[in-house]
Amino acid sequence: MLTFERQHAILNLLQKQKIAKIAELIDATGASESTIRRDLSELERQQKLKRIHGGASLPSRKSDEPGMSEKITAFTKEKERIGALAASYVEDNDSIYIDAGTSTEAMISKITAKNVTIVTNGLNIINTSIQHDFYTYVLGGYVKTGTHAFIGKAAAEAMQKYRFDKAFLGTNGVDLTFGYSTPDPEEAYIKELAIRESQQAFILADSSKLDQTSFTCFGSLKDATLLTDSNKDTLEYLHKLAEQTSVEAVKI
Amino acid sequence: MLTFERQHAILNLLQKQKIAKIAELIDATGASESTIRRDLSELERQQKLKRIHGGASLPSRKSDEPGMSEKITAFTKEKERIGALAASYVEDNDSIYIDAGTSTEAMISKITAKNVTIVTNGLNIINTSIQHDFYTYVLGGYVKTGTHAFIGKAAAEAMQKYRFDKAFLGTNGVDLTFGYSTPDPEEAYIKELAIRESQQAFILADSSKLDQTSFTCFGSLKDATLLTDSNKDTLEYLHKLAEQTSVEAVKI
DNA sequence: ATAAAATGATTGATTTTGATTGTTTGATCG
DNA sequence: CGATCAAACAATCAAAATCAATCATTTTAT
Incomplete structure (x- = not known):
């Protein structure tokens, strides 16, 4: 499975269920835990999702936390x-x-x-x-x-x-x-x-x-x-x- | 159950019933008492709820507070x-x-x-x-x-x-x-x-x-x-x- | 064929958790 | 009013889960 495909599969699953556990993502993609973690790091860097302990969730809205304005302009x-x-x-x-x-x-x-x-x-x-x-x-x-x-x-x-x-x-x-x-x-x-x-x-x-x-x-x-x-x-x-x-x- | 999920479950329950007891939250989430207490502390720090003896309640709105309603009507x-x-x-x-x-x-x-x-x-x-x-x-x-x-x-x-x-x-x-x-x-x-x-x-x-x-x-x-x-x-x-x-x- | 990139396993560090402890709170009763 | 007791609480600790860093291997691009 291609890196690009896999990362989109992760985002797709996240849109259906607002949060996903690491185990679910391993199961859905067939990739190893390390690979999933790397994907999550990369996708978080792109602000496409937010990592949480044990998995990932959709990114929080801008109004949630202070000091987000810089990240928004980056996004x-x-x-x-x-x-x-x-x-x-x-x-x-x-x-x-x-x-x-x-x-x-x-x-x-x-x-x-x-x-x-x-x-x-x-x-x-x-x-x-x-x-x-x-x-x-x-x-x-x-x-x-x-x-x-x-x-x-x-x-x-x-x-x-x-x-x-x-x-x-x-x-x-x-x-x-x-x-x-x-x-x-x-x-x-x-x-x-x-x-x-x-x-x-x-x-x-x-x-x-x-x-x-x-x-x-x-x-x-x-x-x-x-x-x-x-x-x-x-x-x-x-x-x-x-x-x-x-x-x-x-x-x- | 993930931390994030659990804390959302707590807030959801709080929206349905304006107050919730610790026992109810333990029952609803399956987590231990310690974990629930930690969640309540964290959520209170985020101003998402207000802790009360024996459980938690929704935070009071600004308009509830004294001195606010008069300002609104006065304007x-x-x-x-x-x-x-x-x-x-x-x-x-x-x-x-x-x-x-x-x-x-x-x-x-x-x-x-x-x-x-x-x-x-x-x-x-x-x-x-x-x-x-x-x-x-x-x-x-x-x-x-x-x-x-x-x-x-x-x-x-x-x-x-x-x-x-x-x-x-x-x-x-x-x-x-x-x-x-x-x-x-x-x-x-x-x-x-x-x-x-x-x-x-x-x-x-x-x-x-x-x-x-x-x-x-x-x-x-x-x-x-x-x-x-x-x-x-x-x-x-x-x-x-x-x-x-x-x-x-x-x-x- | 070679270099670059991606992957998966392993390791030790970090975070989360539930149990246990002793302390504080609030109600009850003399 | 104050003593008493049970419930609720905060603090601590060890176990479990999760995480980040590393390295050897495989895959991909040139």
């Missing part, structure tokens, strides 16, 4: 870098769609092109977009709890009135055969429409999303350009992806 | 009072439209009715609405700088797909002959539609808006119930208004 570095890469594709006079999500939010402040119009279905995107004085348009719709994305029939109908030069979307999973996927079917449908209504689509996905699948597929790999980050763990998988679609990866 | 302003008045009109299962603006924002936290659906075109309203766990729908549209209201053709079209039990709107001016008015024609149009699409409309206006006119009229006095505040200066004007429409005024 968002990947997203900032990917955001900068995405922003470099935006040209003067573009009309672009920006999907709800934290990855996509990071790109807005990096956009240097002039006279850009931003259309979005994300509450966080609106806030950031008006902060940076972009022409901002909002899809209507039902506000989903959690992601605060505007979805549903109203959002879909509004979407079809626009044509975008480019669309920038987040995702929960990138898989060689299943393509791009996200848990909520309604959200997936909006993403699907965005890809359809845009001349060029980009998927922003940090490396934790690679080799993952969620409930609903919203596009195949070739439908969009994948923007992600590369490190020694993901390099091999990125090569496989590159056979099917165009990939741009920033070094971390 | 009530005009808009808060008008907001509370407006909120009192909202009934169970209502679908209501809430206009962009600070006056209308104040009413949201005061709504006590159950199963309320909120439709809005205001960025600030969305934020407050989801904070209070209402079913929230958003009109799409162009984001106007300043008020952060969603306006334009898309907003108008979206508006026409809804029928509201009640609509709550802000205004810039209330005038005996010109009615209700606001500077931006696009915003005025959305307000006009909101009044048309609702069974009952309310205008929230603090007394500084009385006897004022703005560029665009969006309704005559009789189209809506005026919610405002009264003092000795405005009393006379309110009487004149009351001849043409229904007025509710809170004493300041």
Whole structure:
């Protein structure tokens, strides 16, 4: 079993059960105790999980402990870098769609092109977009709890009135055969429409999303350009992806 | 059982029953008395619970403490009072439209009715609405700088797909002959539609808006119930208004 | 073929745990 | 009011579990 696969198996198990014991992880992966411990150390360093005596748990929220702000900025570095890469594709006079999500939010402040119009279905995107004085348009719709994305029939109908030069979307999973996927079917449908209504689509996905699948597929790999980050763990998988679609990866 | 699990189990049990005895916690977790005591010490240090002789209880909230409630009630302003008045009109299962603006924002936290659906075109309203766990729908549209209201053709079209039990709107001016008015024609149009699409409309206006006119009229006095505040200066004007429409005024 | 990286076993150090100890608390009764 | 007793408590200690560091071996990349 590949290191990369194994570490994702650990994170997957952690998402199903909020905590996992070492023995469970050994059982689930077939690796030795030493290897599991090394994985946990590495994943904790990446802030993907939190180690506890006897196993691991999902990372605690930022508000839990004081003095976390530095770690947060370290954790968002990947997203900032990917955001900068995405922003470099935006040209003067573009009309672009920006999907709800934290990855996509990071790109807005990096956009240097002039006279850009931003259309979005994300509450966080609106806030950031008006902060940076972009022409901002909002899809209507039902506000989903959690992601605060505007979805549903109203959002879909509004979407079809626009044509975008480019669309920038987040995702929960990138898989060689299943393509791009996200848990909520309604959200997936909006993403699907965005890809359809845009001349060029980009998927922003940090490396934790690679080799993952969620409930609903919203596009195949070739439908969009994948923007992600590369490190020694993901390099091999990125090569496989590159056979099917165009990939741009920033070094971390 | 892991330390982390056990401590969560303790906090869970405490949320169901506000206090728990040591014996109950031993029974619930299977750990020894020493371990439970250590957990309680640690959790008390984290302010997650309060130890009492024989067990533990939930920590007292700030609002429970003496001297806090007075500060909260003492800090009530005009808009808060008008907001509370407006909120009192909202009934169970209502679908209501809430206009962009600070006056209308104040009413949201005061709504006590159950199963309320909120439709809005205001960025600030969305934020407050989801904070209070209402079913929230958003009109799409162009984001106007300043008020952060969603306006334009898309907003108008979206508006026409809804029928509201009640609509709550802000205004810039209330005038005996010109009615209700606001500077931006696009915003005025959305307000006009909101009044048309609702069974009952309310205008929230603090007394500084009385006897004022703005560029665009969006309704005559009789189209809506005026919610405002009264003092000795405005009393006379309110009487004149009351001849043409229904007025509710809170004493300041 | 060689170097680099990942793995698994082993070791000693650290943490957690439950039992035991003596002390403190709070209720009961004279 | 104070003496008395049982329950609750904190402190300590040894055993068990978990952990980090090390090293030899295997796998992978060049």
